[in-house]
Amino acid sequence: MSAEQVPGYRVWALPGMPEVRPGDDLVKLIAAAATADGLPQLADGDVLLVTSKIVSKAEGRVLEATDREAAIDRETVRVVARRGTLRIVQNRQGLVMAAAGVDASNTRAGTVLLLPEDPDASARAIRAGLRTALGVDVGVVVSDTFGRPWRAGLTDVAIGAAGVRVLDDLRGGTDAYGNPLSATVVATADELAAAGDLVKGKATGLPVAVVRGLGHVVESAGDGDGARALVRDAGSDMFRLGTSEAVREAVTLRRTVRAFTDEPVDPGAVRRAVAAALTAPAPHHTTPWRFVLLESAEARRRLLDAMREAWIADLRADGKSPESIAKRVRRGDVLRNAPYLAVPCVVADGAHSYPDARRGAAEREMFLVAGGAGIQNFLVALAGEQLGSAWVSSTMFCRDVVRDVLGLPENWEPMGAVAIGRPAGAPKERPPRAADDFVVVR
Known part of the structure; x- marks a missing residue:
C-alpha cells in the first residue's frame, strides 16, 4: 500500500x-x-x-443566575445519581450528564450557559x-x-x-x-x-x-x-440509575402483578433475587430463609391442585355455598397462571428456647419478621430484574399439605407463595402516600 x-x-x-x-x-x-x-x-x-x-x-x-443550582433544577427532568452536591441528570434535551449541562465557565460572572x-x-x-x-x-x-x-x-x-x-x-x-x-x-x-x-x-x-x-x-x-x-x-440502558437511586426505584417499582405473559422466566434471575433475599437481617446471626423454586409445570400443578383441595375443604367446613367457594377459589388463579412459582420458607434453626410462653412467642416472631424481610428483598430484586411478582399468603393456611407435596422437612414453615413472570401490562398508578401520615415523632 x-x-x-x-x-x-x-x-x-x-x-x-x-x-x-x-x-x-x-x-x-x-x-x-x-x-x-x-x-x-x-x-x-x-x-x-x-x-x-x-x-x-x-x-x-445565557441566563442571569446567581444560583447555578436553581438553573440545574430547571433543566433537569430526571436525577440519575447524586453524590453530595454533584448531580448526574437527564436534561430536557434527553442527555445524561453532570449538572444538566449548565455551565458557569467561559461566560461573564453572574451568568450561566444552558445547552x-x-x-x-x-x-x-x-x-x-x-x-x-x-x-x-x-x-x-x-x-x-x-x-x-x-x-x-x-x-x-x-x-x-x-x-x-x-x-x-x-x-x-x-x-x-x-x-x-x-x-x-x-x-x-x-x-x-x-x-x-x-x-x-x-x-x-x-x-x-x-x-x-x-x-x-x-x-x-x-x-x-x-x-x-x-x-x-x-x-x-442498563445503567439508567446510580446505585442508591436504582434501589429506591426498584422499591417503588415493586408492585403486585396479577397477570403475566407466557414468556419463560430466567432461573438465573430468580436465583439472583434469592441471593438478595439472603442479605436481610436475622436474629442470632442465623440464616432462616429457604426458597423452594417450582420450575416445572408439573410441580406447580401438583402443589396448586393439592392446595385447592385443602382450601375447598376449609371453605365447606366454614359453611360457604358452592358459588362462594367457586368465587374464592378463582382468586388463586394468579398462582396458577404464573410461569414460575417460588415458595419462601422460614427455618428457625438457632432459635433460643425459653421456659415461658411470652418470650418463646417473641422469639418465634423475630424469625417470622426476618422471613418477611427476606421476602421483601426477594420481591424488590425481582423488580430490578424486570420481573413482576405477587406474594400470595395461601401456603400459610395449609402448611402440612405444602410440606407433603414438596417433600419439605417438618421445621420448614411455608410463608406464602410468590408468582413470578413478565407483567402482561403496566400496573395501575399507585395512589400517593405521604410519609408523614405513617410517622409518629416523640
Whole structure:
C-alpha cells in the first residue's frame, strides 16, 4: 500500500473566531473565519466541529443566575445519581450528564450557559447556512464536554449533528479474520467530537475545528439522524440509575402483578433475587430463609391442585355455598397462571428456647419478621430484574399439605407463595402516600 493509500485525516482549529454574543449570526462568523484571501478554506466532505458554548451564546441561551443550582433544577427532568452536591441528570434535551449541562465557565460572572434548545436543529442551521454562504457541503457536529461511566477524565461528545453519519453500524460484516461482527456499532460523531477537542482545547479561544479526509462519514443526501440517535432509550440502558437511586426505584417499582405473559422466566434471575433475599437481617446471626423454586409445570400443578383441595375443604367446613367457594377459589388463579412459582420458607434453626410462653412467642416472631424481610428483598430484586411478582399468603393456611407435596422437612414453615413472570401490562398508578401520615415523632 502506497503512502497515498494509507487511511488518514487532518484536523485543525479554525483561527479568527471572535467572542460570540447573544444574537450574533454564527454562520456569518464561521464563514468569515473560514475564508482567506476571498476564498473559502472549507471543502465538500469536511466536518465542522463546533463547541456548544458558542451556539448557546448566539442563540441567547445565557441566563442571569446567581444560583447555578436553581438553573440545574430547571433543566433537569430526571436525577440519575447524586453524590453530595454533584448531580448526574437527564436534561430536557434527553442527555445524561453532570449538572444538566449548565455551565458557569467561559461566560461573564453572574451568568450561566444552558445547552442549545435543540442541538440537532442548531447543527442543521449551521450546515445550511454555510452551504448558502460558501457553497460547500460539510457535515456539522455540535459538541459538549462529558464525563463517562467507568473512565476518569472528560472528553467531547456530539450533542448535535447534521450531515454526519453519527453511528457506523458494522453488524453483519466480518473482521480481518472472517469472524462475524454482531455487536459493533461505532459512535462516529463522538469520535469526531473528541478529535476536534484535541486541537480546540478548553481555554484557548478556538471553539471551532475542521476534520478533512473523512468524507465517507458525511451524508450524501439529507441531514441524517442527528446526534439524538446516540442517546440510548430507557429500555436498552442498563445503567439508567446510580446505585442508591436504582434501589429506591426498584422499591417503588415493586408492585403486585396479577397477570403475566407466557414468556419463560430466567432461573438465573430468580436465583439472583434469592441471593438478595439472603442479605436481610436475622436474629442470632442465623440464616432462616429457604426458597423452594417450582420450575416445572408439573410441580406447580401438583402443589396448586393439592392446595385447592385443602382450601375447598376449609371453605365447606366454614359453611360457604358452592358459588362462594367457586368465587374464592378463582382468586388463586394468579398462582396458577404464573410461569414460575417460588415458595419462601422460614427455618428457625438457632432459635433460643425459653421456659415461658411470652418470650418463646417473641422469639418465634423475630424469625417470622426476618422471613418477611427476606421476602421483601426477594420481591424488590425481582423488580430490578424486570420481573413482576405477587406474594400470595395461601401456603400459610395449609402448611402440612405444602410440606407433603414438596417433600419439605417438618421445621420448614411455608410463608406464602410468590408468582413470578413478565407483567402482561403496566400496573395501575399507585395512589400517593405521604410519609408523614405513617410517622409518629416523640
